[in-house]
Amino acid sequence: MGCFADLGFRGTTTRLLAERVGISEAALYRYFSSKEALYAAIIDQKMASPELLDTLRPAAERRDDEAVFHGLARGLFRRVDDDPSFLRILMFTALEGHALAQPFFASRVRGLRDFVAEYVAQRIEDGAFQNVDPEAASRAFLGMVFDHLNMRHIFREEAAYHQSLDDVADTFVSIFLGGMRTQTREGDQA
Secondary structure (H helix, E strand, O other): OHHHHHHHHHHOOHHHHHHHHOOOHHHHHHHOOOHHHHHHHHHHHHHHOOOHHHHHHHHHHOOOHHHHHHHHHHHHHHHHHHOHHHHHHHHHHHHHOOHHHHHHHHHHHHHHHHHHHHHHHHHHHOOOEOOOOHHHHHHHHHHHHHHHHHHHHOOOOHHHOOOOHHHHHHHHHHHHHHHHEOEEEOOEEO
16 A cells, blocks of 8 residues: 555556565466456455444434534544555546546545535435535535645645544534534524
8 A cells, every 4th residue: 555655556566465465466466366356356455345324324313413514524534644655646646637536536536525515415304404505615625624634644644733633523513513503592503
C-alpha cells in the first residue's frame, strides 16, 4: 500500500513492490497475477472492513442528530488516521482515472453521501432541518470532513492543526447543525 500511496498506480512497478516486501518479482507473480490483481486485493480488503454506516444507523433511527454527525466525522477521522495510505491511493487512482477505485467509491463514498442526504431529507420532513437540497447539505458536511482529511494526509499538514480530531469533529458538527436546524421559538432550535 505504501508504494501505491507514494507513487500512484501508474508510478508503482511490480519490481518496486517486490523489492519493498523483500521478494523477487517472480515470487510476487506467484501470489498476484498482475499489479492490477494486487491493487484489487487491497480494495477488496478495504471493502471487507466493517462499514461505518452500520454503527450510525441506530442513532439515525432515533433521530439523534449529534450522534449521527459526530459519529460520522469521528469515524472517518479515525479510519483515515489509522490507515492514511488508503486515502492517498484512492486520490491517485481517481486522478489517474483507474477503474479499480470505482467499486470502493460507488459502495463506500457514494454510500456515505447517500446516507447523509437521506438523513437530512428525513429531518427536513420531520421539520427539524431547514428546507434545503439534501444532496447539497450532504456534500457540505462531508466536504468539511474530507477537506480536513486531505489537509492532514494528502498535503501532510498534520502539525498545522492544533485541535484534537474530536474537537475538530465537534466544531464541524456545531457549524453544520447550527445552520441546518429550524427555529421553533425565538432563540430555541428544534
